Amino acid sequence: MKIQHMLATVLTVAMFAPLQAGQGPEKTELKLKLPKPMFIGTPTNLKSANLEVVTGKSRGPFMVPVGTKLLSEKKAVKSSDMQPVIGEMEMITDGEKEGGDGYFVEIAPGKQWVQVDLGASASLHAILAWHYHSQARVYRDVIVQVSDDKDFLKGVTTIFNNDHDNTSGLGIGKDKEYIEVAEGRLFDPKGLKGRYVRCYSNGNTSNDLNHYVEIEVYGTPLK
Amino acid sequence: MTKGGFATLVGVALVLAIGLRVIDLDRRPMHHDEANQAVKFGVLLETGRYQYDRTDHHGPTLYYLTLPVAWIRGQTTLASLDAWTVRIVPALFGVGLLLLFLSLASRLGRTAVASAMLLAALSPALVYYSRFYIQESIFACLAIACLMALGRYAERPTLARALTAGVCAGLAYATKETSVIVVSAAVVAVAVARRWSGPTGHRLASRMMDPRTWPPIRHLAAAAAAALAVAGLFFTAFLSYPDGLLDSIRAFSVFFDRGTGASAYSQPWDYYLRLLGWSSSGGAVWTEAAVLALALVGMGSALGPAGGFWPRAIAIYTAITAIVFSAVSYKTPWNLLPFYAGAVLLAGIGAQAIAAHPWGQTRWGQIPRRPMTQKAWALTPSAGKRWALPPWLVGAVLVAACAHLGWQSWRAIDRYAADPRNPYAYAHTSPDVLRLVQRVTDLAAIDADHDRMLVRVVAGPYEQWPLPWYLRRMERVGYWPRAADAGPFEGTPVIVASQENVGALEAALGDKYISEMYGLRPEVFLTVFIERGLWERFLAAHR
Numbered sequence: 154m155k156i157q158h159m160l161a162t163v164l165t166v167a168m169f170a171p172l173q174a175g176q177g178p179e180k181t182e183l184k185l186k187l188p189k190p191m192f193i194g195t196p197t198n199l200k201s202a203n204l205e206v207v208t209g210k211s212r213g214p215f216m217v218p219v220g221t222k223l224l225s226e227k228k229a230v231k232s233s234d235m236q237p238v239i240g241e242m243e244m245i246t247d248g249e250k251e252g253g254d255g256y257f258v259e260i261a262p263g264k265q266w267v268q269v270d271l272g273a274s275a276s277l278h279a280i281l282a283w284h285y286h287s288q289a290r291v292y293r294d295v296i297v298q299v300s301d302d303k304d305f306l307k308g309v310t311t312i313f314n315n316d317h318d319n320t321s322g323l324g325i326g327k328d329k330e331y332i333e334v335a336e337g338r339l340f341d342p343k344g345l346k347g348r349y350v351r352c353y354s355n356g357n358t359s360n361d362l363n364h365y366v367e368i369e370v371y372g373t374p375l376k
Numbered sequence: 377m378t379k380g381g382f383a384t385l386v387g388v389a390l391v392l393a394i395g396l397r398v399i400d401l402d403r404r405p406m407h408h409d410e411a412n413q414a415v416k417f418g419v420l421l422e423t424g425r426y427q428y429d430r431t432d433h434h435g436p437t438l439y440y441l442t443l444p445v446a447w448i449r450g451q452t453t454l455a456s457l458d459a460w461t462v463r464i465v466p467a468l469f470g471v472g473l474l475l476l477f478l479s480l481a482s483r484l485g486r487t488a489v490a491s492a493m494l495l496a497a498l499s500p501a502l503v504y505y506s507r508f509y510i511q512e513s514i515f516a517c518l519a520i521a522c523l524m525a526l527g528r529y530a531e532r533p534t535l536a537r538a539l540t541a542g543v544c545a546g547l548a549y550a551t552k553e554t555s556v557i558v559v560s561a562a563v564v565a566v567a568v569a570r571r572w573s574g575p576t577g578h579r580l581a582s583r584m585m586d587p588r589t590w591p592p593i594r595h596l597a598a599a600a601a602a603a604l605a606v607a608g609l610f611f612t613a614f615l616s617y618p619d620g621l622l623d624s625i626r627a628f629s630v631f632f633d634r635g636t637g638a639s640a641y642s643q644p645w646d647y648y649l650r651l652l653g654w655s656s657s658g659g660a661v662w663t664e665a666a667v668l669a670l671a672l673v674g675m676g677s678a679l680g681p682a683g684g685f686w687p688r689a690i691a692i693y694t695a696i697t698a699i700v701f702s703a704v705s706y707k708t709p710w711n712l713l714p715f716y717a718g719a720v721l722l723a724g725i726g727a728q729a730i731a732a733h734p735w736g737q738t739r740w741g742q743i744p745r746r747p748m749t750q751k752a753w754a755l756t757p758s759a760g761k762r763w764a765l766p767p768w769l770v771g772a773v774l775v776a777a778c779a780h781l782g783w784q785s786w787r788a789i790d791r792y793a794a795d796p797r798n799p800y801a802y803a804h805t806s807p808d809v810l811r812l813v814q815r816v817t818d819l820a821a822i823d824a825d826h827d828r829m830l831v832r833v834v835a836g837p838y839e840q841w842p843l844p845w846y847l848r849r850m851e852r853v854g855y856w857p858r859a860a861d862a863g864p865f866e867g868t869p870v871i872v873a874s875q876e877n878v879g880a881l882e883a884a885l886g887d888k889y890i891s892e893m894y895g896l897r898p899e900v901f902l903t904v905f906i907e908r909g910l911w912e913r914f915l916a917a918h919r
Binding site for chain 2: 199200201202203204238239240254255257259262287288289290291293317318319325330356357358359360361362
């Protein structure tokens, strides 16, 4: 019985060893430098079937391949509104994620986008966005896309879309809306390759303007 | 200032005032107070009935003054009304305030009046609330009209002028309960200013107590009768609701309690000063400090030895009303209008004092009452030793201040019209509500019942408004504060709920509905439940 058990264990390990090796590189926790929360306690009484459940807790660790690094720092940012009334486009990739005044860019009302140019195509493992986290609010029609085409005309992959009624005309999204919080919203590109990351939004529940404190793109450069 | 220059500046001020008060009047979402007033007006429009509510809503002039506009535009029902019809009324009174200033040109001087008109035309506070369907713009205009009518009476006491003052006071009373503050302040200001400028050799207090300087009894009686008659007509809904006038007196206990008791509206004494002086939020900075600084100069000039009757009356009125409104614990930003209108007029006097002051050789006490012409100046004994600020420099500073105010006003009515960072947008409806309304409208368009589609709103009164305004064209909209009272929900295509009712509704509705969340005001949300079949049809139509 004991020998049988040992044999079964050895067989099991032998069977799954190649599969484990094929799962990709070794993973490690993504370390993030998070800003201070700007409002005390997430409003957990907010409920809607189209809203991510508000737990008021941290999202927990997110695993990425070893060697993943921040690719977006100080990288060029383009927008559908290149003349923001408040802030500068460079602030979106400057590493400053605080929620107070002087840390965010305010761009025009309605459907707008900002786009980060990573400089070269890379395997992307995490994209984080902070729109505006000093007040509990929901940004409308958040869509995150990745492409190697700077005009997003070809080879576009959508990794997140909560435009559930196709207001933006980019297709109906199945993802849910979410409340902005200090830890930002993490989108998982699952190793997708691309040079440009484009984020859409369409106003928010407090006003019809669009804001960005920071966008961070983590990945591994292509060899 | 030449007549031609004055006429040009007055024209520019009026064009700017009209433009900023009228352009895109219907663009900003309705504030819940506006919506509430507009629906109340709709009842008057449809039924011809009005009943004064002594616990809320203030006086009836707002509604009665809106009637002619609705008639002219051919709107006879609440459903046919639009935001432009109701908002044009305060906008017209906002422009009317400038015309009142204009009528003081011969008394204050052209520079003072032209400056005050430009500042009033461009002041973000005056512009913003002139586009707001509440009583404040009308009230500020009537408060200044009352001050001016009393001042004219003091200049030459006639029965006609006493009656005019009484009518103005009556209209102010029929507009807002706080008229007791502004009318009393105007009476005190005119009385003190009149005697201050009286024969020398007697102390002000003794002149005030001298019965020979008091108005004749018949004038006082005529003014009081005129005020009572005008207020009585409005509060009794033109004699159809006799209790209205008495209710307006009973209302003082309500408003006294509200004004002095602790509430969510309680603010420190310097609330208005900070609001106007410097407001910074979310990267947007607002200031009307230029007006305040000029008003301080105007105050100094008016209360100085050469101040004169009108500057002193305006200064005293402004000081009293500013102090009293600041002392009242209940504060909302639009309550600053009655005293700020006086401050803007005072700022014009300040601008004139700066322009006319012979800098370097004289003290403030020697400020001439009116700007000296170059010829008059040259004839003064020490003309060669004096120097003044060049007119172009004074003009350039004033233009810069006006440009800054104008830019802020534009931001206040355009991009930040409903933004919580705009200090004048107080607990304002979020533009997200317009999406909610559009959603309900779109759903009604594909529902079999169209405008008769049943909509249940399950939310407390604070979270219902401004929906009754926006859903006024739908015939079957019901309002309940709690989910337990609102059912059964079978056959209801659309349900709008406040967050406290969402849990109960989710339990009652199961998976037969999809839901969406909308911002009503900053950090106040509504959830819309849409019957799944209707939603699928909507999506199919929008694919």
